[in-house]
Amino acid sequence: MIWLKNVKLEVANREHQGMMETQTALFHLGIKEGKIVQQLPHTQSIPETTEEIYDIKGHLAIPTFKEMHNHLDKTYLSLGWKATKPVKNLKERLQFEAEELKGLAPTTKQRAKSMIEEILSSGSTHIRTHVNIDPYIGLKNLEGVIEALEEYKHAVTADIIAFPQHGLLRETVPSLMREAMRSGATMVGGLDPAGIDRSIETSLYETMNIATEFNADVDIHLHDGGHVGTYTIEKWMEHVEDSNWQNRTAISHAFCLGEVAEGKQAELADRLRENGVAIMSTIPLTKSLPPIRLLDDHGVKVHLGCDGFYDSWSPLGHGDVLEKVYKYGQITRRSDEVSLRDSLKWITGGITALTKTGEYKWPKVEDDASFIFVDAASSAEVVARRPKRVAVMNKGKVVYGSLWSTQELVK
Template identity: 75%
Template sequence: MMNLKWLKNVKLEVGNQLNEDGLIETKTDLFHIGIKEGKIMERLHHTESISEQAEVIDANGLLAIPTFKEMHNHLDKTYLSLDWKACKPVKNLNERLHFEAQELKELAPTAKQRAMSMIEMILSKGSTHIRTHVNIDPYIGLKNLEGVLEALEEFKGVITADVIAFPQHGLLRDDVPQLMRKAMRNGATMVGGLDPAGIDRSIEKSLYETMEIAAEFNADVDIHLHDGGNVGTYTIDKWMDYVEEANWQNRSAISHAFCIGEVPEAQQRALAERLRENGVSIMSTIPLTKSLPPIELLDAHGVDVHFGCDGFYDSWSPHGNGDVLEKVQKYAQISRRIDEVSLRSTLKWATGGVTALTNKGEYLWPKAEDKANFIFIEAASSAEAVARRPDRKAIMINGEIVYGTLSKLEYTV
C-alpha cells in the first residue's frame, strides 16, 4: 500500500480493570497504527507483524492522547517575544481598557511576531486548534487582525483557528460596527461581543447589533460576558431570544459566564436547559479570582463546555503558559476529582469532547478513519496526565510530527 506509514508501539487506553483493592484502573496495551493520507487506516496489536514496507515511527511505549483545543485566547495581546515587563496595576475594568488602548498603536507593528510566539507556545503544550479573539477598535482598526492572520498562515496545516472580530472597547461606539463588518470581510471568521451591560450599557441594542452582523456574514458568535448575577443571566436569556428568532441554534458561545454560578440552582438548571436547546456553548478559563459557571451541572444538562487559557503575558496579566491541560488539572483540583475515572473524564474539556474511553471503560478513540492527531506523553493513563501534567514529548498532526521527536526508522519486510 503506497504512502502508508506505521506508528509503532503506541500505548492506548483500552478499558477499565479492577486492582486488588477493587478500585478502577485504566487498562492499556501497545499497538501499531497504520496511517495513510493523514488518517488512521488500521490498528494492529503489537504482537502482530507489520506487513507493508513503509516508513515506521516508533513511539517507544508512550501514551497517545487526543490533541487539545484552546478555546479562548487573544493572540494579538501578548508581549511574548518582546522585553519583559510586568503589568500596570489598575482600579477597575474601564481603567484597564483605557491603559490597553494607550499601548495598542505601539504594539500593532509587532502583532505577527508576537502572535507567532504565542502560537508556538500553545502548540508545544498540545493544542492544535486555537479560538482567538482579535481586537477590532477605533484605535488601530484592523492592524491586529492583519498580524494574527499572517501568523496563522505560517502554521497552515498544523494549527486550525477560529478568528473572532472582538470589540474590546465596546461595540456601540464610534464606527466600531462598520469596522467589525470590515473585519468580517477581511479574514475574521466569527463575530464577538463584550459585556452588553457593563461596557455597551445597552443589553438589547448590543446583542441585536451582534446578531445583525452575524446574520449578514453567516457567522458564528462568541460573546465575552463578565457581567455578573442577574444582569448576566438576563443577558444570556436575551441572547437566546435572538438566537431563537434568527434560527441561530448551535452557532454561538458565551465566554466566562460567571453569572450562571452566581444565581440559585433552580435558575442555573433552567438556563442550562435553554442553553442546550439552543446549542449555546460555554467557554471557561477556570480563573482563580472569579466564580465559575457550574460546569458539572451544565455538562449533566448536555451543554457543551470548553476550556481555554485566555490571554497571557500581556497588559492584563503576566501569568500563563498556554497549557489547556493546566486548566483541566486546576478544575480537577477545584472539583475534587481524585479517582481514575473522574480524572480521566475531565480531559474532554480540553479535547473538544474526545476521550479514549467512556466512564464505563468502553473504547472510543482512536478508530479507523479518525485523523492521525496525537499527543505523546509518558504516563500510565490520561488520568495521570490530568493529575501530573507530564511533558508533551511529541505532537502529531495528520500523521506528521509537528512538535518534539519520536524515533524514526525504515521497515522492510
Template identity: 60%
Template sequence: MKTSVWLKNVFLEAGLEPGGNGSVETRTALYDLKIEDGKISRIQPAGEPLEAGAKTMDAKGLLALPSFKEMHNHLDKTYLSLDWKACQPAVNLKQRLELEAAELNDLAETAEQRASAMIGLLQSKGATHIRTHVNIDPYIGLKNLEGIRSALEVHKDQLTYDIVAFPQHGLLNGGVPELMKEAMRSGATMVGGLDPAGIDRNIEKSLDAMMEMATEFDADVDIHLHDSGHVGFYTVEKLLGLTKEAGWQDRVAVSHAFSLGEVAIAQQEKIAAELAETGVAIMSTVPITKTMPPIELLDQRGVKVHFGCDGFYDSWSPYGTGDLLEKVSRYSELYRKSDERGLANSLKFATGGIVPLSDEGEMLWPKIGDDADFVFVEASCSAEAVARTPERKAVMFQGRQVYGGL
C-alpha cells in the same frame, strides 16, 4: 499522491478492569496505527506484521492522548517575544481598557511576531486548534487582524483555527460596527461581542447588533460576558432567545459567563437546560479569582463546555503557561475529581469532548477515520496525565509532527 506511515508502539487505553474496594483501573496496551493522508486507516496490536517496506515511526510506548483545542485566546495581546514587562495596575475595567488602548499602535507593529511565539507555545503544550479573539477597535482598525492572519497562515499545515472579530472597546462604540463588518470581509471567521451591559450600556441593542452581523455573514458567535449576577444572567437569557429566533442553534458560545455561577441553584438548573437545548456552548478559563460558571452542572445537563487559556503575559496579566492540561488539572482539583474515571473524563474539556474510554470501558478513541492528531506523554493513563500534567514529548497534527520528536 497517497501518503502513509505506520506509527508503531503507541500506548493506548483499551478498557477498564476492577480495582480494589469497588474502584476501576484503566487497562492499556501497545498498538500500531496506520496513518494515510492525515487520518487513521488501521489499528492493530503492536508486533503484528506490517506491509513490506512500510514507512514507520516509533512512539516508543508513550501514551497517546487526543490533541487539545485552545478555545479562548488572544494572540494579538501577548508580550511574548518582547522584553519582560509587568502589568501597570488599574483600578477598574475602564482604566484597564484605556491602558491597553495607549499601547495598541506600538504593539501592532509586532503582531505577527508575538502571535507566532504564542502559537509555538500552545503547540508545545498539545494544542492543534486555536480560537483567537482579535481586537477590532477605533484605535488601530484591522492592524491586529492582519498580523494574526499572517501568523496563522504560516502554521496552516500544523493546526486549525477560528478568528473572532472582537470589539474590545465596545460593539456600539462609534464606527466599530463598520470596522467589524470589514473584519469579517477580511478574514475573521466568527463574530464577537463584549459585556452588553457593562461596556455597551444597552443589552438589547448590543445583542441585536451582534446577532444581525452573524446572520449577515453566516458566522458563528462567541461573546465575552463578564457582566455579573442577575444582569449577566438576564443577558444570557436574552441571547438564548435571539439564538432561537435566528435559527443559530449550535453556533453560539458564551465565554467566561461568571454570572451563571452567581445565581440560585434553581436558576442554574433552568439556564443549563436552555443552553443544552439551544446548543449554546460555555468557554471557561477555570479562573481562581472569579466565580466560575457551574461547569459540572452544565456538563451533566448536556451543555458543551470547553477550556481556554485566555490572554496571558500581556497588559491584563503577567501569568499563564498556555497549558490546557493544567487547566483540566485545576478544574479536577477544584471539583475534587480524585477517582480514575472522574479524572479521565475531565480531559474532554480540553479535547473538544473527546475521551479515550466510555464509563463502561468501551474504546471511543482513536477509531479508524479519525484525524491523526495526538499528544504524547509519559503516563500510564489519561487520569494520571490529568493529575500530574506530564511534559508533552511530541504533538502530531494530521499525521505530521508539529512539536517534539519520535
C-alpha cells in the same frame, strides 16, 4: 503510508483492590493522508513493504487539545520581560491597553507567532483567538494575527473572532466589525452588553445582525454577573431561536451562571443545550465559576482556554490548556481515575479514549491521525501530573517534538 508502532492506547476500565483503573494495550497504527487506515494489536507484524515506521516506544497517545479562548494579538511574548502596569479600575486598564496596542501593532505577527509556538508545544492544534477591533487599532491586529496563523496552517486550525474590546455600540465599531469579517475574521465577538455597551437588547441585536449578515458563528465575552448576566443569556437565546442560529454560538466566562440558585442554573442549562450554546471558561481564581459539572450533566458543551497571558492585563500564565483541567480538578477535588480521565474532554472538543463506563471510543480507523504522545499510564495521570508533551502529531504530520524512526530521528 506510515506506521506508528508500539502506541499505548487506553482500552477499558478494570477494578483492582476496590479501585477503578485504566487498562491499556499496545497497538500499531497505519496512517495515510492524515487518517488512521489500520489498527493492529502489537502482537501482529507490520507489513514488510512499509517504507516509514516510527517506534513510539510505549508512550501513551491522547487526543490533541483545543485552546478555546485566547488573545493572540495582545501578548508581550518575544519582546522580553515586562511586568503589568498597575491601574485603578477597568476604565484605566482599557485605555492603557488601547494606547499600548497602537505602539505594539508593528510586532503583532511576531508576538502572535511566539504565542502559537507556546500553545502548540503544550499539545493544542486548534486555537480560538479573539482579536481587538476598535477605533484605536482598527484592523492592524487582525492583519498580523492572520499572517501569523497562515505560517502555522500546517500545524494548527483557528477561529478568528472580531472582538469589540471597547464596546460594540461606540463610534465606528459596527462598521469596523463588518470590515473585519470581510478581511478574514471568521466569527463575531461581543463584550458585556450591560457592563460595557450599557444596552443589552441593542448590543445583542447588533451582534446577531452582523453574524447573520456574514453567516458567522458567535462567541460573546460575558463578565456581567448575577441576574444581569443571566438575563443577558436569556435574551441572547431568544435571538438564537429567532434567527435559527442553534449550535453556532458560545458564551465565554459566564460567571453569572455560578451566581444564581441551582434551580435557575438547571433551567438555563436545559435551554443552553436545546439551543446548542456552548460555555467557555478559563477557570479563574478570582471569580465564581460557571457550574461546569451541572452544565455537563445537562448536556451543555463546555470548553476551556487559557485566555490572554503575559500581556497588559497580567504577566502570569502560559499556553498549556491542560493546566486549566488540572486547576478545575483541584477546585472540585476530582481525584478518582474515571473523573480525572473524563475531564480531559473539556480541552479535546469532547473526545476521550473511553466512555465513563469504560467502553472503547478513540482512536478508530478513519479518525484523524492527531495525537499527543506522553509518558503516562493513563489520561487520568496526564490530568493529575501534566507530563511533558514528547511529540504532537496533527493529521499525520509531526508539528512539535520528534518521533523515533527505525532509521533516524524524524522531526
